[in-house]
Amino acid sequence: MPHHEHIALDGVIAHVFAHRFTLVSKDQTFLADVGPKGAQAFALSPGLAIRLEGEQRPSEIKVARIARKGGAFVELEHKKPHHGPKHHHPDAPADPRIVLAAVKKAGWTVSGEPERRPKHFEVVARQGAAAWTELHVDFLGTVYKEKPADPDKWDLPA
Incomplete structure (x- = not known):
């Protein structure tokens, strides 16, 4: 069926x-x-x-x-769940170059390559001498989530 x-x-x-x-x-x-x-x-x-x-x-x-x-x-109407403005999934091509350019333009120093997920990329970066941060970036280059980088997940530079 x-x-x-x-x-x-x-x-x-x-x-x-x-x-x-x-x-x-x-x-x-x-x-x-x-x-x-x-x-x-x-x-x-x-x-x-x-x-x-x-x-x-x-x-x-x-x-x-x-x-x-x-x-x-x-x-009856079944609406799709609405996520807040920080959680959107645009219909854009998944190009890591767009993500890297947007993160660098926002003042972040990136370590390693972005990791592709179904609806976003994850990037480890930091600003200045601050702690490493895991960024979730949509395909248009919008950073919608920041959290401390997990050293067990990421190979963090010293």
Whole structure:
């Protein structure tokens, strides 16, 4: 079965776990998620007969619409998590030269090469004679996290 296949089911809620629940439909049990706001918009309770539509994910159904059997559908929206401004992942090419240039322009002296991560680079650097710092830098060259460099992780110069 491909991921994110659209699915429509009707059945009875067996168990409720905050905004997730199990639905028994045609002798099969499905895990479904309405999200925290969905749980506020639609009261989930064991034994309730419902209809739902959503996307079948590998682990659960993300419910887009839900209704009591014979009732009107309630539309639900699953928003992606919003991270603060210091935690953004632009759709830019992962070029370590951009990262190094931005870090140096900000007054940091870099030791070694940047280490690529899925959404950022990690660089060990320092300003003047200060302690070595691990910088997390996005692909556009924005330093969004600074923390003391771990000597066990980094080969730090003296």
